[in-house]
Amino acid sequence: MQDATNRRFRHATMKDYPQMERIYAHARELMARNGNPTQWGNAFPKPQTVKEDIREHRAILLADTLGGKERILAQFALCPGLDPTYAKIEGAWLDNDSYVTIHRIASSGLVRHAARDCIEWCLKHYGNVRVDTHPNNKAMQHVLESCGFARCGLIQLIDRTEDTTRIAYQRHEW
Template structure:
């Protein structure tokens, strides 16, 4: 049986479901021994802010929310200073706060998310996708490598140094 997978903007009435998924991800990072997301960010206010600004996106599997991500167009002040170099300086989509519901973990769902994000980027005529992650987030690092993202250097975000990646879409 084939599941229906969709990427769409999150709605304010879904913020509790999304916050729940983020809390699961925060706890998973802690159990993995990671420092990422362990200082009170992201939090409930982050989710509300994302949704109200139109940055919050959910990927649904048969209408059930499986993944949350913030997709931000051309705006990540931290990316203007990189130890290294981006592949491009055109328009870009920034991917932040990727979190998977435990029910959907281990099913390649984040790879599917990146496929959908790349389709979204292409359909909006945007040149590339930029993303950063913690040096100890091995799951995300493997996904980015498998999806053909290039390591561009390091960026500094609240909470520390992150590995920065980019993929040219058009």
């Protein structure tokens, strides 16, 4: 069994990009097999978005070392500041305090609970976290709710023309 004590978080670099693309491809396949084929479709996130996340230091990796070789266990974009997609919500956010947003979270499938570890790390370091997911993404809804996130309502993505509804969540560590 893999020892979780050597897990660490770090910012992604352009050297990580090929592996990150493979992890996103794995996540798209997994979502499609589990009844959620449209959240990311065949092309989300776009390569330029992933590269911009890396350049802007938003791309965070959960990694470990096994047999002397680093493995990426999960990845996500951590976005500080106001998210324009969250300006309108059918429902209500918990508050209007400053927050960070988790976007584009994906697990490599190498270990269990990697996405949960990423979410818990964000809560520990930032306290007020918002995130959204597709109504068909039952796995992510379960993870978020088991991590204590409140379902705040529905938002509409502003960067797409179809399949735009997402369930919005927030957790604020007071």
